Amino acid sequence: MSPYTFEFEDGVVREWTLTEEGAEPTTVADYAPSLFVAGPDAALADLQDRLETDPKVLGTRTEQWATSLHEAHADDRSRVLRVDGGRVDEVRTLAREIRGIHERETHAPGTFRLFDVDLAPGFRYCLDRDIDPTPDRDLRTLRLSLDEAALADGDISALARAGEPIDGDEPQVLRTLRHHLERRDPDVLVVSHAELVPTLERRAETLGIEFHLGRLPGMTKLASENTYASYGQVGHSPARYRVPGRAILDTSNSFLWHQSGLAGIRYMVERTGRPLQEAAWGSIGALLTSRQIRLARRRKGVLAPWNKWEPERFTDVETLHAADRGGFTFSPEVGFHEDVHEIDFASLYPRIICEHNVSPETVGCDCDGADIGHAETNPVPEIGYEICETDGFLPAVLEPLISDRAAIKRRLGDDPSDDEAARLRAESGAIKWVLVSSFGYQGYRNAKFGRIECHEAINAYARKIALTAKRRLEEAGWRIVHGIVDSLWVTPRGDEPEPLETVTADISETVGIPLEHDGNYEWVCFVPLRDSIGSGGSGGSRAGGRRAGGSASAGALTKYFGKRSSGGYKFRGIELRQRSTPAFVADSQRAFIEALDRERDPEAVCDVLGRRLSELREGTVDPADLTVTKRVSRRLADYSQQTHSAAALRRYERRGIDRHPGQSVEYVVADDDARGPERVRLALEEPRTYDADYYATLLVRACESVLSPLGWDRSRIRHSLRDGRTVRLSTFTD
Structure with missing residues (x-):
């Protein structure tokens, strides 16, 4: 059995190998990185x-x-x-x-x-020693959580295990936890925040209680917290710790945990060679890079560069103009559309890479084929780059992931048990994010095996595929009402179009990539840019006898909502999908959409809005449902304006809780006209009041997003609220 976690201390490595009873350590003294x-x-x-x-x-x-x-x-x-x-x-x-x-x-x-x-220590060790750190049996986990205020105060009496509080004072909590660790002997500690690890260890030492989280005494700080910038976004990475014999999974610093859980992380351990703890905190880009590094070393004998050295090749202006474009999009017809079908190319960009052998060493291959036996080359559409037919590196990286995801989908279709279905969905989710990032990573300036010409070639193939699909669909009597990169939304253009199944099968065969029917909708609304609402423009289809308005703009590319024919709604880009939106506003927007679905009448939606506004004004809304979550991008001292985020940061500071750029603040707006920290109350302060006017504005904006495809802007919505109409009974059924 292979070890699953590792410790490095003074030139000595301790490997921990899982057994049926727990885990056993082995000391390795001859490792030289x-x-x-x-x-x-x-x-x-x-x-x-x-x-x-x-x-x-x-x-x-x-x-x-x-x-x-x-x-x-x-x-x-x-x-x-x-x-x-x-x-x-x-x-x-x-x-x-x-x-x-x-x-x-x-x-x-x-x-x-x-x-x-710059390889992570555990990954480096596994790479050098050709070790597969995938756990050999089911992992035993222990979930520990502590709220922020208690963590800041170093008070562990509120510690929860698996979501349930541990009764007793601090000494009793530590003794109970020690007993559970001894009895359960977990392999993975799932903690709400990494700082919980040193907090527990410090409190035990202060109270004179023999206690350690690891299978042996001791704790090591692997990295300090830091703030970073990526793609224009500011992020924050918490400190990282290690305890002997157990992997630590910090839920505040694991994207993969929230997307796919432990099963998805375990799958990525197997596919990347990163040990469990390093896989858990690794970004999707880091996981993809680890897979590439391992494959490059094993199959090609290629070392991983510290810095990317390959510059973009010189080219003529005509080629540069043709290449410097993104994926193809069809501007949405803003409005209310009925009988809409969504069709998607399955893993379009990764499949383009595999289908056309796109890889840094194959694009623009200028090797002497006669000398080394390379195959012929194929030109990239529009830009003319030649791609060598010799098996490329990137397809070798991605093909197993694509095959695994396709097999998972087939297995899910066979009605597996609930436990197996949950595992399969988790693995599929983990694969999805790596496949999504594989294309963009080719254009990332620091990608170790990235190359901008690959990025351009993939886009060129994607544009050709989109236009091929467009021609075939229109010839078959279908109209594209929206298209973005790998997804198309179509409606029948006449009474008897060709069966969509036949058309998608033809397109799939032509382009070599499956075009799948993702679902059909009773209706879909495409939302315009907020600035364009009420500005007029082209019409759309009809909605309950009312003409749709608004202009078709690029801002609506990812903003839409609709009702599936099989039941249920789908939302993209609108407020209820945004992390910062308070729960009450998100719930209200869903009620607006349901009213539109029932009545097909904007005035019915305004009736629901009026009732929700009344709840706000009467003070019957739970302030906890009005919590705003915002990621801060700077330190408190760097704010020149007294924004809500600055006010929240000041209140965190008063309570002794650190908040760094890249972290989130959670607050309720208590008095938007006040100055400084009195404008807001932190969610952890359990506020009892709120500024009804502020949240009324958010409600109206959410309603505007729902009605803007029908040509209604904010002023028309407010006019409808003031016109004294009789409110219909159906308004109260949401």
Whole structure:
């Protein structure tokens, strides 16, 4: 059985292998983590001499490795210097010294290229030792949670286990938890926040109680908290900790946990080679990169570059103009549409990669095919890049994931047991996010195996596929009312169009990618840009005798709602799908949509709005249902305006709770006319009052999103509320 979690201490590795009873440790003292350096032979020889006296270096030697996918594609290798270190946590330090001291003192910038530098410790160890860290049996978990206020105060008396409070004072809580750890012997600690780990350990020490969360005493801080920026978004990463013999899963720092749970994380352990704890906190991009690094090392003998070196190739203006475009979209016909069908290309971008062999080393392949036996090349539509037919690296990365997801869908269709269905859906969810990111990652400037020409080629194929589908659908008597990247919404253009199943099958065969019928709708509303509401524009279809208005704008690409023919609604982009929307406003918007569905009359929707506004004014709404959640993008001192977020940050500060850029604040607007922190109350303060006018504005905006496809703007909605009409009984049925 393979180990599933690891600890690194003073050059020694402790492997923990699962057993039927628990887990057993094994000490490994001969592991030497390595980094690799490429450069001119004379420069490498000089560097080798310099590193001989470095106490962090155990040894150096030259080896032959491929330093890029292109080298491996051409069956070539480079001479590189392997540098073995004594400790995993010193690899990056050594790399910075090579780049910042040894290179700078004696060579020109860029002389050295470094590889296998920024790998997570556990992943590096598994990669070097060819270990599969996938757990060999079902994992035993223990869920621990503590609310923010108690965590900030270091008060563990409110600690909950599996959602249930542990009764007693702090000493009793620690003794009860210790007993449960001994009896249950969990493999994974699922904690509400990583700081719970040192908090429990500190309180036990202060109270003089023998207690440890791990299978052995001790705790290690792996990384401090930090704030980062990615794609224009500010994020925050909490500190990370390790305890002996157990993996820690911090739910506040695990996207994958919230999307697919432990089953999805376990699947990604198997597919990426990252141990459980590292897979849990890893971003989707990090998981994809880990899979790529492992496959590149195992199959191609390619090292992982520390920094991306491959620049965008020079091209003529005409090619650049053709290539520098995104995916194809069809502007939505804003309005109310009946009898709508949604059809989707299954995993469009990943399948394009696999179908057309798109990969960094195959796009624009300029190797001599006659010398190394490479196959012919195929041109990319519009931009003319040639793609070599020799099996590419990216398809090898993605094809197993696509196959797994297709097999999971088939298995789900066989009516499996509830437990198996839950596991399959979790695995499918995990795969979905990696497949979604695989395309965008090709255009990411720091992607280790990314290349902008691949990004452009994928988009070119996607545009051709969209136009091919459009022509066939229109020839068959179908009208596209909206299309975005891999999804199309169509309605019959006449009385007897060709069966949609026949048309989608033809398109699938033509383009080589399955076009699936995702569902049909009784009706769908496409929502215009908020700024364009009430500005007039082209009409749409009819809704209950009322002409749809609004302009078809790109802002509506992801904003729509509709009713499925099989029952239930689908929402995208509108307020109730937005994380910041209070529960009462989201619930009200759903009621607006239900009223529109029942009555097909905007005035009926306004009647529901009027009743909801009355609830607000009368003070009968639970303030907890008015909580606003916002991610802050700066520190409190950096706010120049007294926004709600700034007011909330001030109140957090008063309570001794740290809030960093990238973290969220939760508050209720208590008095929007007040100044400073009195404008809001934190959700954890359990507010009892709220500013009805502020939330009335949010309600009207939510109603406007529902009625704007029918040509109603905010002023018309408010006029309807004031006209003294008799409210119909059906208004009260939501």
